[in-house]
Amino acid sequence: MSNLNIKAVAENTYDAIVVGSGISGGFAAKELCQKGLKTLVLERGRLVTHVEDYPTMNKDPWDFENNNRLTYSEREDYYIQARSGFVSEENKHFYHNDKADPYEEKQRFDWIRADVVGGRSLLWGRQCYRWSDLDFEANAKEGIAVDWPIRYKDLEPWYGYVENYIGVSGEKMGLAHVPDGNFLPPMELNCLEKHIKKEIESKFDYRNMTIGRVANLTVPHNGRGACQSRNRCSRGCPYGAYYSSNGVALPDAAKTGNMTLRPNSMVHSVIYDAQSGKATGVRIIDRESKEMIEYYARIIFLNASAPGTAAIMLNSTSDRFPNGLGNDSGELGHNIMDHHYRLGASGTFDGFEDQYYKGRRPNGIYIPRFRNINEQTKTSEFLRGYGYQGSASRGGWGRGANEKDFGGEFKDGLMQAGPWGFGMTGFGEVLPYHDNLMYLDQNQKDQWGLPKLVFDAGYKENEMKMREFIKSDAAEMLEAAGLKNVHTYDNSGALGVGVHEMGMARMGRDPKTSVLNGFNQVHSVPNVFVTDGACMTSSGTQNPSITYMAMTARAVDYVTKEINRNNL
Template sequence: MSNLNIKAVAEHTYDAIVVGSGISGGFAAKELCEKGLKTLVLERGHLVTHLEDYVSMNKDPWEFENFNRLTYKDREDFFVQARSGFVGEENKHFYHNDKADPYEEKQGFDWIRADVVGGRSLLWGRQCYRWSDLDFEANAKDGHGVDWPIRYKDLAPWYDYVEGYVGVSGEKMGLTHVPDGNFLPPMDMNCLEKHIKKEIESKFRFRHMTIGRVANLTKEHNGRGACQSRNRCSRGCPYGAYYSSNAVALPDAAKTGNMTLRPNSMVHSVIYDEQSGKARGVRIVDRESKEMIEYYARIIFLNASAPGTAAIMLNSTSDRFPNGIGNDSGELGHNIMDHHYRLGASGTFDGFEEVYYQGRRPNGIYIPRFRNINEQTKTAAFLRGYGYQGGASRTNWARGANDKAFGANFKDNLVQAGPWSFSITGFGEVLPYHDNHMYLDQNQKDQWGLPKMVFDARYRENEMAMREYIKSDAAEMLEAAGLKNVHTWDNIGSIGIGVHEMGMARMGKNPKSSVLNKNNQVHNVPNVYVTDGACMTSSGSQNPSITYLALTARAVDHAIKELNRTNL
């Protein structure tokens, strides 16, 4: 019997384990495999294979039974996901069934989840903006949260590395607070966007506008084809023209022969060894059989999303860590951040009636942060800042939906392009509040025996004050650019709706106030790394995914060096 157990342990032992296959997990798997490590990738969702499982990638609107709307049954099953407005008939098969696996909300928390191999890398907005020391030094300067243990110089070469692999198109601007990167040629702005850019930059000293820096290819790159401007990205791209784990990282990991991918694997906890002071592996519950299985490895990367990773760590208790692995600080599960958005301004423009554009560009414009970037832009109204995303387009036939007109002339007019309009949405930073947190209710277990997650987080005074400026600044810029009928809106929603949930296992210099060190290692458990959104110490105002990738590449490099030194 002992021989059988030894054999079973050997068959379940790898050099590395990666939990999660999304934006950071897929990249961690690729890096570890390419460096020669036999790597097990555990994903709680079901298998989605590039091309093979993009079931709606080529469908036209009229081919959907419900015209891309969710049914009443769908809305019951996806009752959290549906709040986002991102889910439709075209992509619901990638999203999480909330009814089958609910969580508790003390205050509203919109956790938008993918439930597939590849995770939200199939669904992300693909916007890629580097952080700068304006972001990495913010906590230290204003006293919110703890100081980051790294600065821009620590990540700059890794931004270069991942941008070269991912393929990010964009324009260099020479702004120190939004550093330039290793870009492919930028997408083109349309005529109204170019006009508005010129007007904003001529009338406001520190305000700039550019095309979005986006992980959609504008030319062939590393064997992948250029974006076809179909704007069907959330269905999966048959060309691999935007970066996803499914189209890029996981296939490259598989090519090495070193990857084992195991979907339908609900990670229960990390196994901690009291004698060595390291993790031995992880426990999973098979999603279908509900059998608990253990896997072992020398290093473990936790990339299950910020809440998912924090939940696994909180559930990983031992005599050494009674409150969760690495939780000497008591900060595990705390400091939930996101970006607050869904507010801004819109307007119409008289002119350019003779000009149109081609394709459905899956990208928009970006106005980088311009508040609190220096002494000249400092305001006492709030801390940190915000940027804008948006774009210009011409209205289509839908503009006549509520019109009382009828007849041939009415219909003929509707097939012509309508007036130009322009809209921008603000994305603002959320401060790291200790009281914004998630915890586990061990008295309530789901069907796999995992404790229920409970969220208790909200926006506070700083975010609300910032939102007033986001609206007024947006309207001011549109009016200065000559737009008419300018109006603002504010549909705040809950934390999580920005789909940039961060914090909960933050990096820091001191194990008494943070969970991870400067190398993304769990304090006092050196062979466990966290490089998803859980590691973030502040939220910045930029989309965070390219920063997760840079942190992941840097952490894998560190882990390999430590393995070679026999420190792990």
Template sequence: MANFNIDAEKDVTYDAIVIGSGISGGWAAKELCEKGLKTLVLERGRIVEHVVDYPTMNLDPWDMELRGGLTPEEQKKHYKGIRSGFIGKDTEHFHANDEENPYTEDKPFLWIRAHQMGGRSILWGKQTYRWSDLDFEANAKDGYGVDWPIRYKDIEPWYTYVEKFAGISGEPLGLPHLPDSHFLPAMELNCVEKDLKQRLEKQFPGRHLIIGRCAHLTVPHNGRGQCQYRNRCSRGCPYGAYFSSNAVTLPAANATGNLTIRPFSIVQSIIYDDQLGKATGVRIIDAETNEAIEYKARIIFCNASCLSSTQILLNSKSNRFENGLGNDSGELGHNLMDHTYRIGAMGRVEGFDDKYYKGRRPNGIYIPRYVNLDEATKSDKFVRGFGFQGGAGRAGAREAANQNSFGADFKEQLFQPGPWEFFITGFSECLPYHDNRVYLNKDVLDKWGQPTLSIDAEFKENEKALNDRIQVDAVEMLERCGVKDIVGFNNHHEMGYGIHEMGTARMGRDPKTSVLNEFNQVHGAKNVFVTDGACMTSSSCVNPSLTYMAITARAADHAVSELNKQNI
């Protein structure tokens, strides 16, 4: 599809370099290319072309070795990531090799990585929610972290801009703390979810149960097909129905003729010129040949993913930046956040035995935040808040796996759907703590001889108090909605399971306490932009990817404007 720079071409100068091709990197490439800049995208891993490189997109479990399980050799390659429970034969090829890319856990931390064109945009959960001023003002109001240098009004038009292109399905609610998006038609709640919606909203005025807002097309959009309800999204969607860089932004960038993608490019550092007072390019190591190559550009967008971008910045040292590019404040690598996850309740729903649903909807329900919105909902146990995701469905033949039954009657039972079940799990906000950090580990090197990351972070008392409330509320809601045999759960997991790493190169108003300004420019190197999860100043309690998209489009617009004015 694109112009691939795979032979270390002699032409090493571009208008712009984008490091990484995931959700934010794809948007950076699209915006910069469409604005006329010859743009080089540096991708750490291999090329993955839309449809062509989705080998398991149509396979059933019985079509795969071990019915989709991993061999011992494959498990060893993913000895860290396998803890997530998300890696099987159907997606193993999209997950990074942990042996070649080690990291050290000072405290337990699960770091899921995807080193190929498209990054984790192939694998993500696609839940997309706007943030509000409840989120952008939180730090200033309760004193945790530093104040965001932007407010909702600054990013609102950019939310609309990216939503119109990406395609977000959902229903409007009119809630000020969860602003409505520019929506495609919403997916439908099933019969049990509709019933529980009525019960919950009657029992708990001010709480809402809605279909999830997600980056899935429910109608054809911008030349892409609509969702077929296969729920095989993480294998790559041949219809382009969910948003990924591979299906959406990179093809748009390529259509301009301005895109070059260089795979197998391990970014070693960003090159800073002390005399010019700005970055001049990027130094890479060819992952296949170990050759060191330097590429030059007028602007650089760092979109390698939250922790990888910070790793690159920490490793980008010069006389001006002895402790890493942009680290005048000492905050680079600090304030790591993630969402808590896997806390909630589940149970059995009576009735509706004569009803079923069609397809495998790749989306669930959402219960928006309802605590600490105002004085009436304020808690004295914790600050910030949480929301719930979940859904209803019928148990199936898998329940028979551990039974001793046999014979014709048993086989007939396997074709009968099991009872209706309903579950909700909470996602709560993590505060930006300075001592939740990452740093370079020069004693543990990767396959290419580069320093790796050590991660020293944990959920603290506020997150634990939020989780306690999540479980109590989940059980209470299910009880009052008539759900039976309720089981509350709290897996007490470490950070990383939410796969929403944020912070470590935060935006801020003051260069003394932040790494980036209001347009995501490194304070001390204005032609370097960071617009992935590293830039986040707080974490909200909703999924962050839509905000990455909007922030990236906004920063790219500013970057080109500043280039045209010769300010950078």
């Protein structure tokens, strides 16, 4: 019998284990496999294979039975995802079933989940903006939370490495606080966007507008074809024209022969060995059979999303870590951040009636942060800042849906393009507050025996003051650009709806106040690394995904060097 157990352990042993297959997990798998490490990738969701598992990728609007809306019963199944507005008939198969796996909300928290191989890399907005030292130095300069253990120079080469691999189209702007990258040719602004850009930049100092920097290819790149401007990205791209784990990183990892992918694997906890002071593997619960299985490895990367990773670590208790793996600081599960958004302004424009645009560009404009970037832009009203995303378009035939007019002339008019309109949405930074937290309720277990997650986090005074400026600045810019019928809106929602949840296992310089060091390594468990959103020490204003990937590449490089030095 002992020989059989030894054989089972050997069969379940790898050089590295990666938990999660999304933006950071997929990248970790690719990097580890290409470095020669036999790597097990554990994904709690079902298998989704590039192209063959994109059932709606080529459907037209009239092909959807419910006009691309969820049924009432489906809205009950996806009650968290549905209230976010992201899930629809065209992409519901990628989203998490909230009814089957609920969590508790002390304050509303919109956790957007995709329990499939590839995770939210199938659904992300693909916006890619480097962070700068304006972001990495902010906590230290303002006395907020703890200082980042890294600076821009530490990530700069890795940003370039990631951009060269995934393909990011965009325009160089020469702004220090949103550093330029290695870009493919940018997509084109349409005529109204060009007009608004000119007006804003001529009338306001420090305000700049550009086309979004986005992980959609504008030219063939690394064997992948260019974007076809279908704007069906959330269904999965059969052309591989936008970056996803499914379409790019996981296939490249598989090509090495070093990857083993195991879907339907819900990680219960990390196995800790007190004698060595290291983790030896992970315990999983098979989603379908509910059997608990152990896998072993020399290196473990946790990339299960910020709440997912924090939950695994909190559930990994031992005599050494009674409050969760690596939780000597007590910060595990705390400091939840996101970007607060869903507010801004919109308006109409008289003119350009003889102009239109081509295709369905899966991208919009970007206005980088312009508040609190230097002494000239400093305000005492709030800390940090915000940027904007948006676009201009012409009204379609749907604009007649709520009109009182009727008759042939009215219907003929709807066949012509309507007036131009422009809308912009602000994305603001959320500060890291210790009392914004997630914890485990061990008295309530789900159907797999895992404890229920409880969220207790919300916006505070700094975010609410910032929101007033986001609205007023947006309206000011549109009015200055000559738009009419300008109005502001504020549909605040809650933390999580920005789909950029961060914090919960933050990086820092001191093990007494942080969970990870400057290489995303758990201070007290040196062979466990966290490179998803859980590692973040502040939230910045920029979309964070490319920063996760840069940190992941850097951490894997560090791991392989440490292995070669026999330090891991």
